[in-house]
Amino acid sequence: MAEFRYKRRVEFAETDLAGIVHFSMIFRYMEEAEHAMWREAGLSIADRDSDLSWPRVSSACEFRNPLFFEDEFEVWVRLAAARTRALDYEFTIVRGETVIAVGTMTSVCVRKNPEGRMRATEVPERILTRLRAPQS
Amino acid sequence: MAEFRYKRRVEFAETDLAGIVHFSMIFRYMEEAEHAMWREAGLSIADRDSDLSWPRVSSACEFRNPLFFEDEFEVWVRLAAARTRALDYEFTIVRGETVIAVGTMTSVCVRKNPEGRMRATEVPERILTRLRAPQS
Amino acid sequence: MAEFRYKRRVEFAETDLAGIVHFSMIFRYMEEAEHAMWREAGLSIADRDSDLSWPRVSSACEFRNPLFFEDEFEVWVRLAAARTRALDYEFTIVRGETVIAVGTMTSVCVRKNPEGRMRATEVPERILTRLRAPQS
């Protein structure tokens, strides 16, 4: 999947007293787009039949323009790199022609051992194949 | 514990574009006070050594006055009634002399069965005793 | 508008450690449905050209079944009563045939006076007419 485009509208509770979307919500929008991309690929980030999970190890964002209540916007998400045990994503958030934010996120593939501790493990080939398949 | 008083300050992300705390946060403040009351009683609402959990079955709130960024306020929480399988709480949120909100919440005591489904069960006597003990 | 139906999917950040949607999110879903109903009627709850706003004065909800990550659900919202200065809404949240929650919310119509204090005022006829119009 070269790129996935996720559409969204700003909800009231996502704004703050400055009248704009709170910056922490921009990270949530990026995550929503990532999970929507997984669904589009026939996957779930929290598959009940899997013992894998995908905690973030880093995330960064530049905020270029404010988003307002009821704005319609898109999050463009791209799998920028697949490393042995981690996935790197790149995001661009746009409202029409205006770039709202650009960001990155790295998630590591972990498996819970019997004691409940998480341990990094290889990203399954099956998942990579689906995430890289041309978008249907 | 006749009543427990929980102190808090309004954070920026808890406000909305109307310049006041979003009403959904008032429910979170009530929950925070409930959990603080449990800690005060030597308990945890999410005890890792217990298979019980306490989902809400109802909650209601009247919002009487707005709360603003950086306001200091208190949530007064009281165990209003203990039924066989449920606990009823009453809450009053105040900023100084001003009543911000009054609310109620009912949580049911559930145990997960092996299939992962939740089933209502009796509130353990040990928990009631602690919640009702005079505040230390 | 007899009733408006708002579709939504559960996002990851809306769940809690119990593995289900946090109860405070249910109130946010009700609000999202209310605002979507206003948009459907050609209105905005936070119209930049209006000095009116619509704070909640009360809300209540019964939680009947849990919602899980990625569940698709609907919020059915109905204008139950229009009083001189307030609007009463009723909500039913469903996932397929399963009722997740039923709730109510009352919003009061306020105008900010020059000192920035809010004062209850009559619900404009123009707004009532639109909210009551048969759904397009």
Next chain:
Amino acid sequence: MAEFRYKRRVEFAETDLAGIVHFSMIFRYMEEAEHAMWREAGLSIADRDSDLSWPRVSSACEFRNPLFFEDEFEVWVRLAAARTRALDYEFTIVRGETVIAVGTMTSVCVRKNPEGRMRATEVPERILTRLRAPQS
């Protein structure tokens, strides 16, 4: 102020189905610490008597260890650099000896012009002096 240390406890609604604090909350914790540092310096990030505001232009974080419900932790915040129109902060989040996350945040000083558009402006000397004063 060489460094300010903000204490906090994890609340239930801040966790997600993975059983840990949602990564977007880490950014909120950093912001809470920043605002607490301003209060400690006798300032408010949202002073009602000022026409300045402080939107973020970038933020980044590395997540090193998970935080759990009811964990007590600290956010150490430091004014890393003061540029003409922006402030750079550095954050370390710790639970006891364990580093949970390290992050950065840059806020720009803006003034709203009469049309409501934000325009970057110089950070007032009065604010810098207070933020840099030795902690009382």
